[in-house]
Amino acid sequence: MGFAQPERSGGAQPGRLEGAPSEWSGDAQPEPLEIAHSLAERPLRIAILGLSITSSWGNGHATTWRALVRALAQRGHDVLFLERDVPWYASHRDLPDPPWCRTVLYEDLETLRTQWGEAIAGADLVIVGSFVPDGIEVGDWVQKQARGVTAFYDIDTPVTLAALAQQACTYLSHSQLPGYDLYLSFTGGPTLERLERQFGARAARVLYCAVDPQLHAMQDVACSLDLGYMGTDSTDRRAGLETLLLAPARRWPQGRFAVAGANHPGTEDWPANVRYVPHLPPPEHRAFYGSQRFTLNLTRADMRAAGWSPSVRLFEAAACGTPIISDRWAGIEDVLTPGREIFLADSADEVLALLTDLPEDQRRAAGEAARQRVLGAHTAEHRARELEAYVAEAMGVAVSPEASP
CATH class of the missing domain: 3.40.50.2000 (Glycogen Phosphorylase B;)
Known part of the structure; x- marks a missing residue:
């Protein structure tokens, strides 16, 4: 994938246009016109900071991230997944090295900031997920560091809004909502309008969970x-x-x-x-x-x-x-x-x-x-296409009917 280690790795990297930079950095950040054409002409560079992709133990986030990242990779995008290394997932990792993205386990906020700041600055799209440890600090840093489109993906929207109302949310603050270009929500319906009117989200868009048909399909087994x-x-x-x-x-x-x-x-x-x-x-x-x-x-x-x-x-x-x-x-x-x-x-x-x-x-x-x-x-492919359309909207780019959801 196009994301590199903090130190430069040699040789050409797959999934990248000829002449594109071999690693993500703030200096390599494309101009706005380049970003506008990226959906059609080259893979997007997507950085995701999520609760977990390596462990599905005790959470529903990993399944969602795995399906979405796989679909994004199949559509040619270059994905870096940054996950906080915590002991309760470390002992229950059922997918320690997902094949569809570059996965990094970071120890703490300082490590994240010092080793992955350039990658965040060079991303076309940065997504912060709900329930990320120290998510408020992570979100503040992303909004300052990122030069591309920023999005908050709320896999727990009603829980988040209830916690915000009680001033008890540990991974998102009221002041951060207007700072994200996109608020992607697991919940649709009237909640989307509430996010914009009451909480000040710039663009609240539904991005339901999805299924990966490669993992979930009918099979001929006896019903026990x-x-x-x-x-x-x-x-x-x-x-x-x-x-x-x-x-x-x-x-x-x-x-x-x-x-x-x-x-x-x-x-x-x-x-x-x-x-x-x-x-x-x-x-x-x-x-x-x-x-x-x-x-x-x-x-x-x-x-x-x-x-x-x-x-x-x-x-x-x-x-x-x-x-x-x-x-x-x-x-x-x-x-x-x-x-x-x-x-x-x-x-x-x-x-x-x-x-x-x-x-x-x-x-x-x-x-x-x-x-x-x-x-x-409701497959992951549908969600990847929907996400592309939302990012294009945030960039001000028209999406062809073939590329739209």
Whole structure:
């Protein structure tokens, strides 16, 4: 890739135009006209500072970053991913060296500033993600250092806004919002207007999570589970897990259930027909979904309140053709059609009715309809194209119909 070590490396580098600089530096920063033509004429140089791409343990960020970075690389862009080296991910790295980008683990803010300042200055696009350690300091530094387009990618938008309202957000400050050229949000709908009017974001644009079809697809495996759920524990999803999975399991002892995800408490008190898997790395998600007759989608309280907040797991399950039972939130019908592509449930009775009474042909048809919908609009390739269009908009560059989402 075009990003180099702090010291210069010799020889030509792949993915770069002839005559382009062999490493990123402030001195090599292209003129505005060069930037304007870059979307069409050469790969963009993209620097990302995200929570984690190397470890999916206990977070949903890694899956999102991996899919997006892979798609960007496949479209010819040159990506540097800067990740804070923290012990809880160091001991759970399921992808220590992603093949689609240059990945750097930095020790602290001082190391980031001294060793990677030139790369940030030379980037066409710098993205700072939510929940980055010392994210406020990182964001202030990026806004001062970067000469290209800057973006904040909020993978937790409703959580962020709630924390900002309480003056308790550790990775984004009120004063930073107007300083980013783009505010990319996992949440769409009315939240985008709120970001601009109430918080002063220059350009709030939805960039939903996505699925990587290379990792998530249908496979011919026997269904060993009636209902499964994948997700890290959170206090605001426990009631949903109890109502929509544990209670049905208690009432239907013959049923087969499973929960996969870190940190769930009290699993020893769960029904005997519920299997618990503390962690399931992304390469094993496909088999897990494929083993289920239905999968459960649960949404955090802030996301439900905001609406228009589909989860990574929702798209993953759909891409695998697994029929989905979900809690309710505004805007879900804009993603998947209830009753045809997804089933909504509010009670254990409704879940049990789906598990025991829904005709098999309707179950399979819903899974296939959701799969077609997601593959047609919610893959990482779609997100990469959307991101390109937003960057072009920020640069003031017209995008051809072939390049637009």
